[in-house]
Amino acid sequence: xxxDYMSDASVVIHEPCNxxxxxxxxxxxxxxxxxxxxxxxEIGVGTRIQGGCFIPEGVTIGSDCFIGPHVCFTNVKHPMxxxxxxxxxxxxxxxxxxxxxxxxxxxxxxxxxLGDGCIIAAGAVVTKSVKAGQTVxxxxxxxxxxx
Amino acid sequence: xxxDYMSDASVVIHEPCNxxxxxxxxxxxxxxxxxxxxxxxEIGVGTRIQGGCFIPEGVTIGSDCFIGPHVCFTNVKHPMxxxxxxxxxxxxxxxxxxxxxxxxxxxxxxxxxLGDGCIIAAGAVVTKSVKAGQTVxxxxxxxxxxx
Amino acid sequence: xxxDYMSDASVVIHEPCNxxxxxxxxxxxxxxxxxxxxxxxEIGVGTRIQGGCFIPEGVTIGSDCFIGPHVCFTNVKHPMxxxxxxxxxxxxxxxxxxxxxxxxxxxxxxxxxLGDGCIIAAGAVVTKSVKAGQTVxxxxxxxxxxx
Numbered sequence: 001x002x003x004d005y006m007s008d009a010s011v012v013i014h015e016p017c018n019x020x021x022x023x024x025x026x027x028x029x030x031x032x033x034x035x036x037x038x039x040x041x042e043i044g045v046g047t048r049i050q051g052g053c054f055i056p057e058g059v060t061i062g063s064d065c066f067i068g069p070h071v072c073f074t075n076v077k078h079p080m081x082x083x084x085x086x087x088x089x090x091x092x093x094x095x096x097x098x099x100x101x102x103x104x105x106x107x108x109x110x111x112x113x114l115g116d117g118c119i120i121a122a123g124a125v126v127t128k129s130v131k132a133g134q135t136v137x138x139x140x141x142x143x144x145x146x147x
Numbered sequence: 148x149x150x151d152y153m154s155d156a157s158v159v160i161h162e163p164c165n166x167x168x169x170x171x172x173x174x175x176x177x178x179x180x181x182x183x184x185x186x187x188x189e190i191g192v193g194t195r196i197q198g199g200c201f202i203p204e205g206v207t208i209g210s211d212c213f214i215g216p217h218v219c220f221t222n223v224k225h226p227m228x229x230x231x232x233x234x235x236x237x238x239x240x241x242x243x244x245x246x247x248x249x250x251x252x253x254x255x256x257x258x259x260x261l262g263d264g265c266i267i268a269a270g271a272v273v274t275k276s277v278k279a280g281q282t283v284x285x286x287x288x289x290x291x292x293x294x
Numbered sequence: 295x296x297x298d299y300m301s302d303a304s305v306v307i308h309e310p311c312n313x314x315x316x317x318x319x320x321x322x323x324x325x326x327x328x329x330x331x332x333x334x335x336e337i338g339v340g341t342r343i344q345g346g347c348f349i350p351e352g353v354t355i356g357s358d359c360f361i362g363p364h365v366c367f368t369n370v371k372h373p374m375x376x377x378x379x380x381x382x383x384x385x386x387x388x389x390x391x392x393x394x395x396x397x398x399x400x401x402x403x404x405x406x407x408l409g410d411g412c413i414i415a416a417g418a419v420v421t422k423s424v425k426a427g428q429t430v431x432x433x434x435x436x437x438x439x440x441x
Contacts, residue, residue, distance in 0.1 A: 122256055
């Protein structure tokens with residue numbers, strides 16, 4: 001398995017898991033098995049990432065977040081243009097605030113910002129930014145009232 | 148890979164696959180690759196679990212079920228409360244009956260019951276219990292007529 | 295890991311990845327980690343498959359496609375009938391044309407055809423065939439206007 005990241009001994013990683021290109025995993029981060037993390041990703045203090053997630057280059061996640069199992073981030077709106085693949089490095093930035101909860105199997109489209117303390121319901125497909133404290137659900141994800 | 152479960156020689160497990168904390172896999176269960184199964188899970192006789200599934204603590208699955216590829220179960224509605232992560236062991240129970248079919252990439256929210264012989268369509272996000280024999284689809288999953 | 299396929303040295307496969315039963319991977323195909331590919335699959339020249347995909351027997355993919363992370367194909371509408379599992383080999387055919395883009399975590403139901411140059415949005419659940427050049431999104435996937 002690939003294990004190439006910057007961190008300290010407080011980080012817990014469950015195998016197998018691929019981490020490429022020296023992302024920054026801050027103190028007390030934990031990462032579930034069958035997860036991939038790409039270059040230049042940053043993950044904040046105490047954030048927990050469950051199994052089977054995909055976090056490519058261009059994603060920044062704040063502190064104390066819960067990223068549920070099978071959550072899939074993305075980094076390019078149009079991976080092909082005029083018959084050519086988008087070049088590596090030309091990525092949209094996705095920013096996740098602090099204290100964010102992302103439910104299982106959610107899909108986060110490229111270039112969105114998820115505000116502090118927002119909640120993304122399980123299975124949601126997030127196509128635009130979510131305000132701090134807001135809860136969204138569905139495909140495409142829409143604001144919902146907390147029950 | 149972690150392989151810590153109770154069963155007999157009739158069980159087939161495709162590697163790599165992580166099984167934690169001695170779940171009970173009954174006779175003739177088969178488990179696809181890249182799947183994770185957690186503690187105290189129970190899986191009934193003859194049930195087939197495809198690749199890339201996530202089945203955490205708190206889930207019980209009956210006999211002769213088909214669990215499609217990438218199906219994602221969950222076990223806690225609110226993984227964070229007042230800034231703290233929910234403690235391990237304090238999980239919602241999800242119960243899957245016998246002869247249930249769960250389509251590919253479906254997401255099962257915590258605490259639901261899926262009745263005997265029900266069908267969950269591919270990609271469905273199941274937020275509440277499903278009656279025996281019922282077919283549900285969509286996000287959130289709703290009853291549908293069989294075609 | 296299982297690695298049983300037909301190809302040449304131009305193919306790039308990221309580990310871990312399971313490839314079963316000699317599928318045909320044409321020139322310059324790349325395959326992401328945690329992906330499974332089944333028997334008799336064919337993947338066209340230059341197609342890129344991201345991490346965590348599931349591509350079972352019965353799927354044919356054309357050239358120069360982009361298959362996003364966690365995309366899940368399927369091959370049988372009714373995996374159980376009269377209490378018996380559908381026999382291996384009795385699969386629906388799914389055909390993906392050339393220059394197709396499939397977004398992250400999309401689910402492709404069995405037996406559909408995705409026409410040349412069509413775009414499947416991230417998280418879409420594709421239940422019927424998509425015309426060449428068309429963009430679809432949602433659950434179930436519906437045609438959308440490009441923005």
